[in-house]
Amino acid sequence: xxxxxxxxxxxxxxxxxxxxxxxxxxxxxxxxxxxxxxxxxxxxxxxxxxxxxxxxxxxxxxxxxxxxxxxxxxxxxxxxxxxxxxxxxxxxxxxxxxxxxxxxxxxxxxxxxxxxxxxxxxxxxxxxxxxxxxxxxxxxxxxxxxxxxxxxxxxxxxxxxxxxxxxxxxxxxxxxxxxxxxxxxxxxxxxxxxxxxxxxxxxxxxxxxxx
Amino acid sequence: xxxxxxxxxxxxxxxxxxxxxxxxxxxxxxxxxxxxxxxxxxxxxxxxxxxxxxxxxxxxxxxxxxxxxxxxxxxxxxxxxxxxxxxxxxxxxxxxxxxxxxxxxxxxxxxxxxxxxxxxxxxxxxxxxxxxxxxxxxxxxxxxxxxxxxxxxxxxxxxxxxxxxxxxxxxxxxxxxxxxxxxxxxxxxxxxxxxxxxxxxxxxxxxxxxx
Numbered sequence: 082x083x084x085x086x087x088x089x090x091x092x093x094x095x096x097x098x099x100x101x102x103x104x105x106x107x108x109x110x111x112x113x114x115x116x117x118x119x120x121x122x123x124x125x126x127x128x129x130x131x132x133x134x135x136x137x138x139x140x141x142x143x144x145x146x147x148x149x150x151x152x153x154x155x156x157x158x159x160x161x162x163x164x165x166x167x168x169x170x171x172x173x174x175x176x177x178x179x180x181x182x183x184x185x186x187x188x189x190x191x192x193x194x195x196x197x198x199x200x201x202x203x204x205x206x207x208x209x210x211x212x213x214x215x216x217x218x219x220x221x222x223x224x225x226x227x228x229x230x231x232x233x234x235x236x237x238x239x240x241x242x243x244x245x246x247x248x249x250x251x252x253x254x255x256x257x258x259x260x261x262x263x264x265x266x267x268x269x270x271x272x273x274x275x276x277x278x279x280x281x282x283x284x285x286x287x288x289x290x291x292x
Numbered sequence: 293x294x295x296x297x298x299x300x301x302x303x304x305x306x307x308x309x310x311x312x313x314x315x316x317x318x319x320x321x322x323x324x325x326x327x328x329x330x331x332x333x334x335x336x337x338x339x340x341x342x343x344x345x346x347x348x349x350x351x352x353x354x355x356x357x358x359x360x361x362x363x364x365x366x367x368x369x370x371x372x373x374x375x376x377x378x379x380x381x382x383x384x385x386x387x388x389x390x391x392x393x394x395x396x397x398x399x400x401x402x403x404x405x406x407x408x409x410x411x412x413x414x415x416x417x418x419x420x421x422x423x424x425x426x427x428x429x430x431x432x433x434x435x436x437x438x439x440x441x442x443x444x445x446x447x448x449x450x451x452x453x454x455x456x457x458x459x460x461x462x463x464x465x466x467x468x469x470x471x472x473x474x475x476x477x478x479x480x481x482x483x484x485x486x487x488x489x490x491x492x493x494x495x496x497x498x499x500x501x502x503x
Contacts, residue, residue: 174400189385210437
């Protein structure tokens, strides 16, 4: 059985639906970002619909000690394109490495054989811990570092967000029950990097109400 | 500058003294083990003596959700040799992977260029996340997954605990200000796996008062 690192955003929701029959539990991490709470609500809702246990893990040390404008403790979220250099300010250092390590230990604890994560090709521009080079090394570290050789599954690593959205649309994912905006408001702002790429990805079938 | 993953045990205390002029901060993790608190006191004391900042990071999700007899939530600590198979029950799954990932993100946050960890050859028998294969993959994942290519330094990976102890003795480390016992009592029990290997390592210059 598999566990899924599940934010409640578009990509991980498509992954949840693609692997729903094999996922034993979803893990939702709260690292103090401005939008964690809004995303996490949908992680809870979508897991519940599929009768999959959803576990929340609070990473208080990131909230307290890490520097990033994505965090509540950081500065303002920049507007513009997701792949712009200005978005570097929103990177939470080694976030995927941290989530994957915790998920690996948890998987070994409960006897799950692999960990699913929804990083994709569009993340590559800005986030070093989303790239294939990182994913390959991390997969080896996870396998070598556990008794049961826990596997890392990252099926979207070479897909664009548009391709993921089209796939999700084909299998009937309800994107109105996903959240992307880095600002974390009630409605999507429509202007921050993640809103811009959400719009591009969902073009033609976008149920989102933007501000 | 470097940061050190610092439990307050023998090995990481030797590492602290070996690299004291390059270490900007020590990170002490509390993951709910029976002996975390006793070790952590010495991590604090030894860091203070060297005027190095010591930061405690509490990993509540391990305390709550992981299965291991090393944890307060687990069963009794077995007696016998550290390398015995019975000690497998005390493994905290992927513990080093989790501590290294958090330290990596923290290093990138504060601008430190590398992370020191004191895993050694004697750990190999039981702990998969102490072996050279894990360390090499994890080092790559850390470098690929960060902007500044944070380095993993594991200088003891091919040394025995005895070799580390001899080295520490040569440079004047006060081993009475280190703690090993998995049972976490006021005095070292002298019977659990880590006490047995502590005795072997410090033979001839052991200042420890055993029960």
